[in-house]
Amino acid sequence: MKTLARYLITEVVRTSLLVLAALLGLFMLFDLMNEVRDLGKGAYSLGKLFTYVVLLAPGNAYELLPISVLIGGMFSLNLLNQYSEYTVMRTGGLSLARVLGYLSIAGVFFALLTLLAGEFLAPVAERTATQLRLAAKGQVVAQDFRSGFWLRDKSSFINVREVLPDQSLHYVNVYLFDEQRRLRFYGYADRGVWQEQTRAWRLSDVYLTALDGERVNVTRLPEYMWHSVLTPDTLSVLLVAPEQMSATTLAGYIDHLRKNKQKTSRYEIALWSKLFYPLACLAMLLIALPFAQTQKRAGGVGVKLFIGIMLGLTFYFVSKLVGHLGLLYDWPPLLAATLPSLLFLTLALFLLWRQERR
Template identity: 45%
Template sequence: MRVLDRYVSREVTAAVAFALVAFLALFAFFDLIGELPQVGRGGYELQHAFLYVAMGLPGYVYDLMPIAALIGTIYALAQLAARSEFTIMRASGLSTGRAGWMLAKVGIVFVLFTFLFGEVIAPASSEMGERLKLQAQGSTVSKEFRTGLWTKDVIRQDGVDGEPIGSRFLNVADVTPDGQLQGVKMYEFDRDFHLTAVVTADRADYRNNNTWRLANVTETVFPHNATDVTAVVTTRKLNARDLVSEITPDILSVLFADPDRMSAYGLATYTRHLAENKQTTERYEIAFWKKLFYPLAVLVMMALALPFAYLHFRAGGVSLKIFIGIMIGVSFQLLNSLFSHLGLLNTWPPLATAVLPSATFLLVAIAALLWVQKH
């Protein structure tokens, strides 16, 4: 059986790799066509467009892996069936459960491969690609916001781990591709939402450990007791000042990133930040659970491919099976995207929203396997 396992694994892996490369080439071509109108703007040249498209490919690997696994597995099993090899395997005692376990062992490798790209490679490459494009075009991240970037922060007594003593609203005119903030304005409030200070700075550079270095600072402090007529508003100017904040470059980058391109760790961090600031988190919670469960869709798709080895068509053979597989893969992607939007609109539990599409197709796969066993 080990020889049979290696043979089937090799056939399935080769077919899945071929399907994945074919999809990547197709999507890369369309992306490159979409980038060509922007070539020549600023310093954005053709080589930058090629690099930008290449850096987006890891994200497509993550998105397309379940479909590639489905089509590649269908093709490999259909070829085995067309050459009567699968029939000989069944005659030699290969049960449906044993065939499913052979595919599952290959599928586990694909799941780990998909998780690696979704959690590590794709988020980093997507961020590098966006940074490369912005630097080449000479633009900034927050260019499309008319009033700049707005975000909310919690002011704590001792760094970022102390007791909350107020809140801070941060406005940034521009965020450069290297993470520098330009045109910074901060409005600080106490627990009762009384304005306590207004701080402006020309720029802010991140110094690690949740610390920003503000340059050319103007700080206006308001009295805590607004009814005290003797209290005065004080203003001072500083060349530099450190600001301890929960806001980090990673959190700021989330505001411009597609949640589906973020890592699970980044989504969890930003969701926690939103929850602490009493902001809605549903969109990022759904993306977080999808990030955890989406790689398992590879196993579901391979389970859906197994019944095709038992089906015999009089005409059309392999091509008909592949066409059906493509339709199933497209349906899965559409249902997965549809449930994300429906869950957000109807405030469904994020975990259920992320799991339901895969669970639905898993039930279909089980039903199909039971049907082919009976017939």
């Protein structure tokens, strides 16, 4: 029975990994086509473009793993059924409970793989990829200083102490140097809000200091429209989307928001999703089993793959939809994060129960 278990688990894992590799290749092609239009801007060479696309792969793998497990599980189990191998296993005394146990082992393996990608690989890789892309286009960003993050715009250096979740700025400092690297201008603003219509920041409580030799002129303005290389798109490098953060980063940021009495719903949903998303791989394998058992011996592989892709896409979009609905209607974060996986797990158990009754 150990040989049988090893054979069944190996087939499911091998096929699922092949599907994952195929999907990753497809998504890398899409990313490559999307980035070609920026090729040649600044120092954004072909080599850096390929590096950027490769660094996006862990994040894509994290998103695609449950879908790959579903399609791979359906395909491998369907082939076993077509060649009567699965039928021989069942008639030889292999119970449904043991089959579920073997599939659960494969599901746990993919759950750990998903956890590894989402917690350790994807956040670091995506952050590195975006910084590489930004630096190649002539912008240098540093964000790990206690004084906030720094950004260079030609002869100016921009320092922002705080960036709120709505991407508004607090404590903005701008330093302008001349060609001899002497400070000629200093600007300070208490707050900045992005204006999409004018593509500029509306700064409030502004102090402008001009240095001209030994003379210093200080001007105070209630508001000032500031056009800068710093945009919300640039901030997306520094403010990583909650879904792309690691669980430990999310937990720390949620604690920070609570201490400052700010809303944490979006980040709590993202945290619980991070913790429970790997279990979706187990649900996908349980769904694959009843579909494989009901498949006729002749043909039907194309239909099986189509069903698997549709179910995988449904799971992906339902997860996104439930997350947005939970945020909109203030559902409990744990419910919003686990509902999609629970729905698909319930569907799998129902299909197995219905099939065993026949």
